[in-house]
Amino acid sequence: MTTLPRNPGWKLLAMLALFLAVMVWYSISREDRYIELFYFPAPGKREPCLQGEAEKMVSKLFGNYSREQPFFLQLKDYFWVKTPSLYELPYGTKGSEDLLLRVLAITSYSIPESIQSLKCRRCVVVGNGHRLRNSSLGEAINKYDVVIRLNSAPVAGYEQDVGSKTTMRLFYPESAHFNPKVEDNPDTLLVLVAFKAMDFHWIESILSDKKRVRKGFWKQPPLIWDVNPKQIRILNPFYMEIAADKLLSLPIQQPHKIKQKPTTGLLAITLALHLCDLVHIAGFGYPDAHQKKQSIHYYEYITLKSMMWSGHNVSQEALAIKRMLEIGAVKNLTYF
Ligand SMILES: *[C@@H]1O[C@H](CO)[C@@H](O)[C@H](O)[C@H]1NC(C)=O
Ligand SMILES: *[C@@H]1O[C@H](CO)[C@@H](O)[C@H](O)[C@H]1NC(C)=O
Ligand SMILES: *[C@@H]1O[C@H](CO)[C@@H](O)[C@H](O)[C@H]1NC(C)=O
Ligand SMILES: *[C@@H]1O[C@H](CO)[C@@H](O)[C@H](O)[C@H]1NC(C)=O
Numbered sequence: 347m348t349t350l351p352r353n354p355g356w357k358l359l360a361m362l363a364l365f366l367a368v369m370v371w372y373s374i375s376r377e378d379r380y381i382e383l384f385y386f387p388a389p390g391k392r393e394p395c396l397q398g399e400a401e402k403m404v405s406k407l408f409g410n411y412s413r414e415q416p417f418f419l420q421l422k423d424y425f426w427v428k429t430p431s432l433y434e435l436p437y438g439t440k441g442s443e444d445l446l447l448r449v450l451a452i453t454s455y456s457i458p459e460s461i462q463s464l465k466c467r468r469c470v471v472v473g474n475g476h477r478l479r480n481s482s483l484g485e486a487i488n489k490y491d492v493v494i495r496l497n498s499a500p501v502a503g504y505e506q507d508v509g510s511k512t513t514m515r516l517f518y519p520e521s522a523h524f525n526p527k528v529e530d531n532p533d534t535l536l537v538l539v540a541f542k543a544m545d546f547h548w549i550e551s552i553l554s555d556k557k558r559v560r561k562g563f564w565k566q567p568p569l570i571w572d573v574n575p576k577q578i579r580i581l582n583p584f585y586m587e588i589a590a591d592k593l594l595s596l597p598i599q600q601p602h603k604i605k606q607k608p609t610t611g612l613l614a615i616t617l618a619l620h621l622c623d624l625v626h627i628a629g630f631g632y633p634d635a636h637q638k639k640q641s642i643h644y645y646e647y648i649t650l651k652s653m654m655w656s657g658h659n660v661s662q663e664a665l666a667i668k669r670m671l672e673i674g675a676v677k678n679l680t681y682f
């Protein structure tokens with residue numbers, strides 16, 4: 347009987363070949379993962395991005411939801427096939443369908459090709475917190491693929507600290523006191539977060555130049571708002587629902603007025619975790635309770651006291667964000 351000479355060199359070569367093949371496959375299929383494997387931090391380099399990373403965190407935080415929920419509401423869901431919603435605003439569209447239909451007829455729902463086509467989406471959610479003051483984060487913020495801003499947060503005059511790029515801005519009528527032509531880019535998506543049916547009424551009256559409605563808001567929204575209807579999107583209330591339910595354990599079906607609801611900031615993080623592969627946050631967090639005179643925003647002087655009747659529980663939200671930081675779902679660019 348003869349045995350073939352066993353040459354350990356063959357084994358080694360075969361393994362090397364296999365390793366090389368895997369490398370090549372990686373570089374073709376996932377450009378960003380390849381970069382990650384050979385990543386050496388260098389000044390000015392962008393964060394490595396791992397495709398699907400946030401998605402894994404999403405199931406940890408929100409349970410087994412798929413990414414199939416659209417980000418923005420679209421006409422066909424309310425026109426051709428009426429999609430029944432379980433909840434009323436802000437967690438669903440039950441009872442507001444007719445108003446919504448009129449708004450969806452004049453706005454859009456698409457996600458820009460520049461975001462769609464990215465293999466790996468690096469996102470930053472820029473909060474309005476005072477911690478952005480003198481942070482010099484502007485340049486770093488501008489480098490993300492998607493920059494999400496909140497409410498009336500100004501950019502003009504604060505570029506050094508908050509950057510100038512805005513991919514999306516989440517707002518509601520009472521927080522729409524900013525000039526989109528000054529604070530946003532021509533292609534910024536202005537994402538309406540609807541809390542009540544009147545919010546659809548307001549956006550319709552602004553975009554179609556109909557008679558303005560003045561009653562039914564807790565603060566007068568702008569009566570004139572210079573914006574291109576093609577920039578407007580209507581956020582799917584699903585994201586408000588899961589932020590309230592899964593992150594804050596708030597009751598979704600409340601018999602009368604909604605007493606507590608997530609802030610736009612927490613909502614934006616929820617959206618980003620579903621839209622992006624990597625989510626960083628900057629300018630989140632409030633001063634400690636004993637710092638009564640400390641401002642909470644980077645652009646105006648208002649204190650924690652103003653949050654008292656806002657319907658937001660900031661300490662509970664802080665716990666939710668801490669948890670997201672702990673499990674690595676998001677990373678903070680400013681102290682949290
Ligand atoms: C969620 O999905 C994952 C993978 O599909 C599965 O392993 C896990 O058990 C599911 N969790 C729940 C709570 O259904
Ligand atoms: C920001 O920097 C300026 C100039 O150095 C300083 O006067 C100001 O107090 C700083 N503001 C904060 C909030 O640190
Ligand atoms: C806010 O959340 C904290 C922490 O979960 C809780 O202890 C507190 O009772 C809540 N406050 C209100 C007004 O619900
Ligand atoms: C993130 O927050 C932690 C505290 O929670 C802080 O130690 C760390 O410095 C922060 N990271 C940055 C980049 O500010």
